[in-house]
Amino acid sequence: MHRTRRTPPSPLPRDRATRAAAFWTRTTVAVAAAALLVLGGGGAAWAWWAISGSLNGSASAVQLLPPTGLGCTESGLLNIRLSWTAPVQTLPAGATRQYVVVAVGAGGATTEVSAADTTTVRxxxxGAITQDGTTTLAVQTRVVLPGTTWTSAVSNTVGVDRNWLFLYYLECA
Amino acid sequence: MSMRTRLVAVVVVALLLSGSATAYAAWSRSAAMAATPNVRSGNFAVAVSWVTPVPTTAMWPGETRTGVARVAHTGHGRWQYLVASATGTASLSGLTVTYTTFSGGACTATAIPAGAWSAVQPNGTTVDICVHATLGAGAPSAAQGTSSGFTVVISGRNQSTS
Known part of the structure; x- marks a missing residue:
């Protein structure tokens, strides 16, 4: 018996331009993927041996020395005269050493009594002492450097008395 | 030409044009190796030490103290070194640590940037590095009499033989 070969039904007809566009889209994606695989896998992966060691060092800053031997003498009718010994400390080039007299208050707080000066007497x-009764005075070293100013700790202290009853005068305590 | 043939042709052209080293077809030949061939890895070591430690003499603002560190390579291949930024300097206000090269028996003005790998050095060589500890010119009065230790970490890594 003769068997009839059945052919599958034809798909819906498609526009020739649409079929071409679909083909080139698929082709472009495939080429791009192939190119990425080829180019991306070409480099070798370098691995470094690495090792570290450390060195220790240290640095310190100078400690400014205060004057020593602060003493007090009466000078004239109402004034007092302070004198002290300069610290032995070499300064760097461009630095200037000065001294400033301060009143030492509670907790070590200082108040300047005189302007800084390079002399070791003052x-x-x-009028420079505003506190009635006994005031504690000291002197500090002040070093003026190109970029900063350093001030030392206070020297030994002396007491001065100011008395309003007698037209306010100072005397070494 | 069928669609499939054209697709294959496009891919082949793309591979040829990409220029990747992995797309080569190589000529090769072989030869018999020795009966007991030895294959072994190389070794790499870097040692760091002070030639001259940084002097601990107290500094005024604006002053610098300089030491010399040595980095020595042993092993195979070329190498590079890296000097990290110093750590632990915060205890002395205004302290900075910098590095320069050492040549002709003295420190030069050529800065070595911290944290950057050096140029590739020949195998088995030694490099001296100047370490400068500087108290800044504007260091505050509160920095008087204070000190700080610091640490310099120097790293090395291998490079290819050639």
Missing amino acids: TIAP
Whole structure:
């Protein structure tokens, strides 16, 4: 018996341009993927041996020395005269050493009594001391450097008395 | 030409044009090896030490103290070194640590940037590095009498033989 070969039904007809566009889209994606695989897998993966060691060092800053031997003498009718010994400490080039007299208050707080000066003697007038009774005075070293100013700790202290009853005068305590 | 043939042709052209080393077809030949061939890895070591430690003499603001560190390579292949930024300097306000090269028996003005790998050095060589500890010119009065230790970490890594 003769068997009839059945052919599958034809798909819906498609536009020739649409079929071509679909083909080139698939082709472009495939070529791009192939190119990425080829180019991306070509490099070798380098591995480094690495090792570290450490060195220790240290650095310190100078400690500014205060004056020593602060003493007090009466000078004239109302003033007192302070004198002290300069610290032995070499300064770097471009630095200037000065001294400033301060009143030392509670907790070591200092208040400047005279302007900084390079001399190691200072005359203090009653007007510079505002506190009645005994005031504690000291002197500090001040070094003026190109980029900063350093001030030392206070020297030994002396007491001065200011008395309002007698037209306010100072005397070494 | 069928669609499939054209697709294959496009891919082949793309591979040829990409220029990747992995797309080569190589000529090769072989030869018999010795009866007991030895294959072994190389070794790599870097040692760091002070030639001259940084002097601990107290500094005024603006002053610098300089030491010399040595980095020595042993092993195979070429190598590079890296000097990290110093750590632990915070205890002395205004302290900075910098590095320069050492040549002709003295420190030069050529800075070695911290944290950057050096140029590739020949196998088995030694490099001296100047370590400068500087107290900044603007260091505050509160820095007087204070000190700080610091640590410099130097790393090395291998490079190819050639």
